[in-house]
Amino acid sequence: MTEINSVTTLTHDGDVAVITLNSPPVNALSGNVRQGLYDGFKAAGASDAKAIVLICEGRTFIAGADISEFGAAAGTPTASLFDVQDMMENAKVPVVAAIHGTALGGGLEVALCAHYRVAVPSARLGLPEVALGLLPGAGGTQRLPRVVGVETALEMMTSGRHVPAPEAAKLGLVDELAEEGKLKEAALAFANKCVAENKPLVKISENNTKLEAARGKPEIFAAFRKANARKFRGFAAPEANIKCIEAAVNSASFDEGLKAERKLFGELMMGSQSAAQRYYFFAERQAQKIPGIADDIPLRPIKKVGVIGAGTMGGGIAMNFANVGIPVVIVEQQQAPLDKGLATIRSNYERSRTAKPEETAKRISLITGSLSMEEAFADVDLVIEAVFERMDIKKDIFTKLDAICKPGAILATNTSGLNIDEIASVTKRPQDVIGLHFFSPANVMKLLEIVRADHTADDVIMTSMKLSKQIGKIAALVGVCPGFVGNRILGQRQREAQKLVLEGAMPWDVDRVLYDFGFPMGPFAMSDLAGLDIGWVKEKSNGETIRDVLCEADRRGQKTGAGYYDYDENRNAQPSAFTEKVIHDFIVKSGANPRKIDDEEILERCIYPMINEAVKILEEGKAIRASDIDVVWVNGYGWPVYRGGPMFYGDLIGGPAVVLKKMQEFEAKMGDQFKPAALLEKLVAEGKKFSDLKG
Numbered sequence: 025m026t027e028i029n030s031v032t033t034l035t036h037d038g039d040v041a042v043i044t045l046n047s048p049p050v051n052a053l054s055g056n057v058r059q060g061l062y063d064g065f066k067a068a069g070a071s072d073a074k075a076i077v078l079i080c081e082g083r084t085f086i087a088g089a090d091i092s093e094f095g096a097a098a099g100t101p102t103a104s105l106f107d108v109q110d111m112m113e114n115a116k117v118p119v120v121a122a123i124h125g126t127a128l129g130g131g132l133e134v135a136l137c138a139h140y141r142v143a144v145p146s147a148r149l150g151l152p153e154v155a156l157g158l159l160p161g162a163g164g165t166q167r168l169p170r171v172v173g174v175e176t177a178l179e180m181m182t183s184g185r186h187v188p189a190p191e192a193a194k195l196g197l198v199d200e201l202a203e204e205g206k207l208k209e210a211a212l213a214f215a216n217k218c219v220a221e222n223k224p225l226v227k228i229s230e231n232n233t234k235l236e237a238a239r240g241k242p243e244i245f246a247a248f249r250k251a252n253a254r255k256f257r258g259f260a261a262p263e264a265n266i267k268c269i270e271a272a273v274n275s276a277s278f279d280e281g282l283k284a285e286r287k288l289f290g291e292l293m294m295g296s297q298s299a300a301q302r303y304y305f306f307a308e309r310q311a312q313k314i315p316g317i318a319d320d321i322p323l324r325p326i327k328k329v330g331v332i333g334a335g336t337m338g339g340g341i342a343m344n345f346a347n348v349g350i351p352v353v354i355v356e357q358q359q360a361p362l363d364k365g366l367a368t369i370r371s372n373y374e375r376s377r378t379a380k381p382e383e384t385a386k387r388i389s390l391i392t393g394s395l396s397m398e399e400a401f402a403d404v405d406l407v408i409e410a411v412f413e414r415m416d417i418k419k420d421i422f423t424k425l426d427a428i429c430k431p432g433a434i435l436a437t438n439t440s441g442l443n444i445d446e447i448a449s450v451t452k453r454p455q456d457v458i459g460l461h462f463f464s465p466a467n468v469m470k471l472l473e474i475v476r477a478d479h480t481a482d483d484v485i486m487t488s489m490k491l492s493k494q495i496g497k498i499a500a501l502v503g504v505c506p507g508f509v510g511n512r513i514l515g516q517r518q519r520e521a522q523k524l525v526l527e528g529a530m531p532w533d534v535d536r537v538l539y540d541f542g543f544p545m546g547p548f549a550m551s552d553l554a555g556l557d558i559g560w561v562k563e564k565s566n567g568e569t570i571r572d573v574l575c576e577a578d579r580r581g582q583k584t585g586a587g588y589y590d591y592d593e594n595r596n597a598q599p600s601a602f603t604e605k606v607i608h609d610f611i612v613k614s615g616a617n618p619r620k621i622d623d624e625e626i627l628e629r630c631i632y633p634m635i636n637e638a639v640k641i642l643e644e645g646k647a648i649r650a651s652d653i654d655v656v657w658v659n660g661y662g663w664p665v666y667r668g669g670p671m672f673y674g675d676l677i678g679g680p681a682v683v684l685k686k687m688q689e690f691e692a693k694m695g696d697q698f699k700p701a702a703l704l705e706k707l708v709a710e711g712k713k714f715s716d717l718k719g
């Protein structure tokens with residue numbers, strides 16, 4: 025065995041040279057890896073090997089370029105990815121890439137420079153650069169459409185989808201599927217076959233057949249852009265990916281296409297969107313790390329889960345566990361709501377069709393119902409309460425759980441803002457009590473706020489964090505405070521949105537500004553969608569707020585055809601003269617003078633107080649680090665990921681000094697609600713950024 029460098033070895037197996045990479049955790053293409061590959065291929069080429077296999081140790085094949093290198097200062101000069109690719113593609117003997125785990129981004133781009141690819145069925149291949157606000161910058165945009173065709177390349181590159189190996193084999197991306205666990209043997213056998221059969225050294229870059237099929241058909245691109253306009257709104261990267269495939273089709277040569285790719289890659293890399301999306305990639309992973317708790321702390325096994333409440337929330341929560349094979353028992357007080365809840369779960373599964381019918385049936389069978397907590401919860405490892413938001417009801421439930429559940433069971437509440445310490449205080453085991461705040465619809469929304477109460481044990485926190493990953497959620501650990509992190513910050517935006525309307529902006533002005541910023545919808549459109557009458561009681565309504573008056577006029581949102589907006593039969597919203605009059609009457613009654621409010625003020629009034637509140641949350645220790653707040657807002661509240669989150673955005677627009685100045689201005693004009701956080705002033709005094717708040 026020859027040690028090429030610290031992450032690369034070269035061995036020989038008969039006539040085949042085997043280059044093995046071992047750079048945990050994901051064999052990303054850092055400088056060291058590129059140099060190892062370059063030197064490895066050079067040495068293999070100079071040996072008497074008749075074929076070369078590239079294989080990786082650890083959990084995966086190369087998962088892409090090393091994202092942490094992007095935007096960082098250049099280190100010691102090493103071989104570039106292009107040097108490595110040239111060496112592979114122009115090797116004089118067949119090169120076979122042996123793929124397990126994931127071949128993503130630069131990893132797939134390397135594999136596409138091998139003459140052949142062998143993969144185990146569990147492997148996944150893709151070009152996910154778009155999710156980082158980028159495009160494949162090592163020839164992937166030019167090679168992928170040459171293999172899979174233009175339409176499939178458009179879909180794969182703009183979605184970033186990880187394609188399972190069996191599908192990749194059908195697409196021609198993989199030449200042979202190996203038996204699981206026998207990758208090396210299969211790759212060696214394939215390499216020997218190449219030699220024995222004198223198979224050609226296939227260079228993808230030289231095969232234009234699939235591109236020619238799309239030449240002179242701009243309608244392919246026009247139709248793709250049109251069909252995806254909504255999905256791509258606001259993002260720069262999807263369009264740049266499309267342009268690269270257009271360049272592949274229309275360029276006179278592979279090299280000309282590569283030039284277009286390089287140019288567009290450089291533009292994206294320099295832009296703020298990719299910076300935000302790359303930051304966000306690491307923010308999500310950082311959020312899983314809890315200072316003071318070892319990552320390998322022994323976890324509590326979760327083999328069976330209980331849920332209290334068969335409503336929309338309880339049902340959605342239950343589905344998350346059934347989806348990963350964990351049995352769930354739901355408890356309700358009455359048979360009718362229990363039956364209704366279970367029926368809703370069944371129909372959700374049947375409608376969503378995300379799994380094969382037999383898998384769907386299995387998931388449904390894992391969710392059972394009961395009317396008795398005593399019977400249902402004696403053996404559960406985790407119970408999640410998802411009932412009405414009233415402290416007395418929650419306390420009553422937790423008193424019972426304390427008496428029923430086995431020692432060590434985790435007792436969780438899905439409260440969206442009640443004091444969990446108070447809930448825990450009725451039990452004799454506050455160390456087992458935690459908040460698991462799911463977002464509605466709980467089977468769809470990615471965010472999970474995990475709420476640490478005063479006495480919550482470390483292993484309960486870590487078990488919850490790991491469990492969240494198992495059920496496909498993105499978790500952030502937060503502390504007990506009204507509204508926790510997400511809703512507490514949302515409260516600022518809601519308050520300002522309402523106030524702006526009473527000062528002269530129309531709901532559709534506020535909504536438009538926030539929609540253009542990148543949110544999926546503004547607060548008023550959101551209220552109409554959710555129903556204006558949530559929490560509204562007809563008998564107690566006395567026209568005190570705009571919402572009261574709208575509900576009294578039976579304008580309760582989309583479901584009644586009118587709310588803040590008027591809706592046509594297809595639920596298309598139109599500004600409403602009725603709402604405008606209601607607002608006008610309120611302003612007149614208050615004696616205020618409506619004024620013209622420009623878009624800039626609307627945005628600043630909605631966003632700056634959110635950033636200020638986020639800083640207060642950090643000051644109080646209710647979130648660990650600034651980036652956790654961004655994780656909450658991107659995942660749970662539709663903050664556009666290409667703006668990173670409120671904290672990243674705060675730095676992008678100039679940092680704490682800019683936000684402080686604006687808050688001081690607002691405070692002077694409009695009072696205490698805009699009082700800057702003390703920590704904001706401290707950051708400015710110390711010349712720090714929001715991203716310096718790292719916990």
Ligand code: 3HC
Nearest residue numbers: 049050052087088089090091092128129130160161162309
């Ligand atoms: N660069 C640097 N670090 C990476 C990385 C990468 N490409 N991919 C993963 N990591 C790190 C993560 O930050 C994490 O580090 P941590 O343990 O310190 O938090 C560790 O590897 C493990 O990652 P995950 O927690 O995400 O592990 P999973 O097993 O859940 O997922 C994965 C593995 C599917 C490979 C996932 O990490 C992933 O999607 N990675 C990114 C893949 C990607 O986007 N590749 C394209 C990069 S851009 C590119 O190649 C440009 C080229 O065209 C020139």
